[in-house]
Amino acid sequence: MKAKRRSRLSFLGVALSLAACGPSKIPKTTMILKEYQLTSDARGHFLNQRQAFSPDDQWLVYDNRNDDAQIGLNTSVEMVNVSTGEQKLVYKAPVSNDYGPGVGAAAFSPKHNEVIFIHGLGNYDAAKPYGVTRRTGLAVDLTANNLPSRKDARDVLPPFTPGALRGGTHAHSYSGDGRWISFTYNDDVIAELSKTDSTKKDLRNIGVMIDKGPVAVASETAESFGGTMFSVIVSETTETPRPGSDEIEKAYEEGWVGTNGYVKADGSRVEKALAFLGDTRAANGQLVAEVFIVDLDTDLTKSDPERPLEGTTTSRPFPPAGVRQRRLTYTADRKYPGVQGPRQWVRSLPDGSLIFFPMKDTDGVVQVFAVSPNGCEISQITHNGFSLDTSFSISADGKYLAYGYNQDVYLTNIQTDETSKVSPERNYESTDLNNINWSNEGHVLAYNRKVITPEGAFYQVFILK
Template identity: 40%
Template sequence: MKQLTFAPRHHQLTNINTWTPDSRWLAFDVRPSGASFTGETIERVNVETGEVDVLYRATGGANVGVVTVNPQKAQYVFIHGPENPDAGWQYDFHHRRGVMLENDIAQNLDAMDITPPFTPGALRGGSHVHVFSPDGEWVSFTYNDHVLHEYDPALDLRNVGVALPFGPVTPPCVHPREYAGQYWCALVSRTTPAPKPGSDDINRAYEEGWVGAHGYRKPDGSVQRRALAFIGDTRSATGEKIPELFIVDLPEQEADWKQAGAEPLAGTETTLPAPPAGVAQRRLTFTHSRAYPGLATTPRHWVRSNPQGDAIAFLMRDERGVAQLWLISPNGGEPQQLTAGEAGVESAFNWHPSGEWLGFIQQGSVVLCDAKTGAITPLTQRHSPSGDAVVFSPDGKNVAWMAHKDGYQQLWMAETGHK
């Protein structure tokens, strides 16, 4: 176990894609905690030498954080808050954007247009937790909407979106807070303010993950090249919130992304932007009748597919109420319980690049879990690590996480014994 950072300040890792492709650098931000958003820099540390680089420094009173790295090249994407915030426009779920950084050049990922008629390909609010697809071409994010937040906050539903290299998108920029973006953006989840009890309706889509390094194989033998799995909040027959697992199959061609379905791509003054015609949303888990229904929301986790694309991992409580790892095919079927220990899973998790193990926190230790047997191998002694992130290096040789020391959250690394 090796401590990587030592400065008397906090260091925050995002839950996935924090390593550079060469497995030599870890990207992080300097928020004092995962819940606040007051950091001003995006940085990285060399895991071999301890050298720290400042990659980006915000100006104009803006704050930045939640950085991830392109799996294929030295390109970064992170949340950027508004410059020159004032009483009428401050950082919020619906007031933030993605910024991409490559070769010291920063550009907006998503465009913003809050003046009707709205611009297809632009967003109308805030994007969050930007994650590159395994091939580094597309970016997923979660989203909240300024237009509906102003109209009726109850209609500003959390959704999942995708940024695609089919831009740039340049709105008229009538409002002083509007801006252009390099990528074409579209929402891919479909939500409704009032889900019908007992149905597949959801009013919140979140904690998404890309399915497979190259997609997944359907029952008919065809390959779905790109898909996202996510958690969606359903309603039980008695109206209780039950988080279930969903998947959206995504079209490949640019023309498909620019073709509207039954509702406008850019939304209206009273409705959210709508998914393109070729996006298909499907429910994967049906847990309403279980003793502890729904996916576990404690600890917070993001659903994650193995690189092979035949298993999506998520947390769900067992018959004792303990959060365990479960696996399910992207084609559906019965979930299979992987872990069964009384300690359960205490953190977000990720797959090892080989797809043979998963990493997470259990009883205060970073552990490896065999993806076939559920057998647990501790990698560290107990030292109260953070449950926000356990992230493998691309070469599979190391795993990184966060833990407090001397009052500050620092970055740590251990060898996995695998590659």
Template identity: 40%
Template sequence: MKQITFAPRNHQLTNTRTWSADSQWLAFDVRPSGASFTGETIERVNVKTGEVEVIYRASNGAHVGVVTVHPTDDKYVFIHGPQHPDAHWQYDFHHRQGVISAHGQLSNLDAMDITAPFTPGALRGGSHVHVYSPDGQFVSFTYNDHVLHERDPKLDLRNVGVAAPFGPVTPAGHHPREYAGTHWSVLISCTTPAPQPGSDEINRAYEEGWVGNSRLAFIGDTLSASGDKVPELFIVDLPKDEQGWKQAGETPLQGTADRMPAPPAGVMQRRLTFTHDSRYPGLVNVPRHWVRSNPQATQIAFLMRDDNGVVQLWLIAPEGGEPRQLTHNASDIQSAFNWHPAGHSLGFVLEDRIATCDAVSGAVTFLTSDHGNPPSGDAVVYSPDGHTIAWMEETDGFRQLWVTETGR
């Protein structure tokens, strides 16, 4: 294994799509780990030479972070906090946006309109953790709503959305914090503040992952019959064309003063897991992980406890059915995970080492040993060519980036 960053500061990888398409560069931000959102640059490091380049530098009091990379082009999408923050408008879940840096030019991904009448295709709050679809046409994100937050923070439920390449979207600009965006942005999940216990209703949608280019899976928090939170797996089939993305259902795409923006007509979330009666119900939130599909879009992986209470990898088909326990480890998987680009294995942290498991048998192979400190559980990410895997590890008091060869 090889350390590739050395500066006395933190280097933060996002949980997926952190590599350039040629597998030569790793993109990162410089947020202090476990601290406030205060990074000012998006950067990349060459894994062969150690050369570091600044992709974007924020100004006017703004901060940036959580960068991911386009699958084929030299494009980077990341969170941008507000410029000129003041007492009334500071960085928060509902006060942030996605931006794209491409060939030295910066553009807004999502538009925002917080003044009624709201604008279809624009958001009313903050988008977060932006990830390109496998073909690079769409961008998924999680979302929080400013309009409902101002009305009652309990109504500001986290949701999942998609930015589709059918913009631009230009709000009227009645508020100084409104802006235009290059993409048409909508929510694709549906939440309610008070889910019916024992039902498929959810009050939070999060940690989404692409299933091919036309489906999106995510975790949704249901309530058991006794009222306990049980995170379950959901999936959504996305519209097939521009008209489908722009066609509203019974509720306006842009939402109302007292309702969250709504999915396009016919976009209905479908529950895939039903674990309320299991010994250890629900997908786990610790370690934090994002559901991930194999490149063939035939299996969705997620983390859940087995009957012994151990966190294992599980697989389920996008069409549903009984989940299959993939790993049978004696101790918990300790991190978010990703699939090898060929789809034959998955990488994660186990026993404080970087490990992979076979996607059919679940057999585990350890790629590293003798770490100075345990690898971070935030991100374990394969290069697009599958030859290298990257992670973060604390070295001399700072998070540094490390890589090792996969042998496959």
């Protein structure tokens, strides 16, 4: 093992001591916790990669996929009690076939007994199946007999409606106060235009739903409908980003910065912000994923002149007035440039002072790195001799990372870089450890494994206490 060296970094006036050492071949400590299997029936129980716990940490919500890529074939969302293992139905699509509607990626509000998930449009068939431009955010109120409601309005016919979208939302995530919802987005109008105009591409973006609704549309159809919230796109992409510039051709894997935003270098607070990955083009033309941030401390219902929130027949929806994305990382000159590793939505400390993402170190090992939302040098957080092979989650107190490697769960102390294996030896065959969620209070870890049985291999829900 290489000699250990320590450095002290200061972010926003708060000192954070991070150990920096060379890769070790095994974790420094082993701290085995008790594992409990909550589900066992022969079907999928697929957790979202975040916000799977109810506000009181008593329930875990999941969809019934048994394949990550098969949201289009799934029809139901359920939840399981963390203490008793009781399972309850949250939502079941009333009609379904091989083309839709498509249901999944369920997330709990941190403040209310409400669950939001992807739901495909109502007019699904062979010609118009479930797809990235043909889905919406459906919410279920668990305190009102599981009453469903559409969150984002949709209007695909000009003149378009401010506050309504023209495409599909996905990967919904509540802000810390539960009032806003972030999402990734693909625009149906531009996707259709791209079939006849080679200069147009269906580019992914990110957006937010804010509590300024409801939004009504002129004519309710299966393709256009109202929603309870006001939706806007807050990122900006281009089909042809200039090499070496901060322009991007894709915005994705967003995450809220802090529970209540972050503090700027001048001491003022940004109440809400989203960090996300943006695909840039390096000077040599190489595609490099970098970390970006967009501050949302302005009136998101207002547009710039000539840049309508609702877009036009030839342009995607524009961000609100005063909202501009800002680049935080510049990694094109590293040995292994760009964010790399397992699919990972951007995470941050609860106080918003650090934003975390996976990237390869100089030895080619995928580690967790961090950067301040104010921009500064990138810090390496983990120093393992192995590449994490799942997404990671951050504890409620901001002290620990949880992630998986070789079907085991590991914790890393963010301040000391000490890594511990915490999952016990298994007396069952399993694969596909993923979707690690930390409970709101920080005392329970939940995750999926695909357990192999004589009836087949099925995603089950496990917890570590």
